[in-house]
Amino acid sequence: THHWRWAKPLNVCHYFAYIIRCNTCISVFGPHSTARVSDPCKFPISIGRHCYNDTRFVTRHKVFGYNYMTHRCERFTYLGCGGYKNRFSTAAECWQKCAGASGSKCVLKSVKRRFGGFSKYYYNMTSDTCESSRYWTNRVNGKNRFSTLADCERSCKANHTHIRDDV
Structure with a gap:
């Protein structure tokens, strides 16, 4: 079993203090108190485990999970069985379901333009790519705009970055 701690102010489980079983986070408020998390975005990202009938270990899926600590959707390889519900088929599904209120520039809409004096980059969540565009202003604050591809x-x-789990 994993050890997790229920963080009441954030309404999420944090690694290293109590137990999660069957997609339920057990609270540490008191000996008989429990709190159940139903929002998949608040569970940790879990790669799951290999399925028992998958003797050749071929059942692997590239998926996305929401990291509530970094406020980002992150790619990982799901092994096929177990794990938590914090698992989405596409980056767009993850960003839309989990990161809407995160304040991340990545969820903001952006329009690709061919004309303008400044070359910038924006995140296209549908294709999970950063694409170049031209703008008439050099501003990047408050918009899905980045100065460099690396940014x-x-x-x-x-x-x-996977932390071992036994789910």
């Missing part, structure tokens, strides 16, 4: 990819195209 865009660092902010919006994260890969999940």
Whole structure:
């Protein structure tokens, strides 16, 4: 079993303090108190485990999970069985379901333009790519705009760093 702690102010489980079983986070408010998390975005990202009938270990899927600590959707390889519900087929599904209120520039709409004096980048959540566009202003604050391709990819195209889990 994993050890997680229920963080009441954030309404999420944090690694290292209590137990999660069957997609339920057990609270540490008291000996008989429990709190159930139903929002998949508040569960940790879990790669799951290999399925018992998959003796050749071929059942793997590239999926996305929401990291509530970094406020980003992150790519990871799901092993096929178990894990938590924080798993989405596409980056767009993850960003739309989990990151709408995160304040991330990655969820903001952007329009590709061919004309303008400044070349910038924006995140296209449908294709999970950072694309170039031209703008008449050099501003990037408050918009799905990044000065460099590296800035865009660092902010919006994260890969999940796996911490061992037994789910």
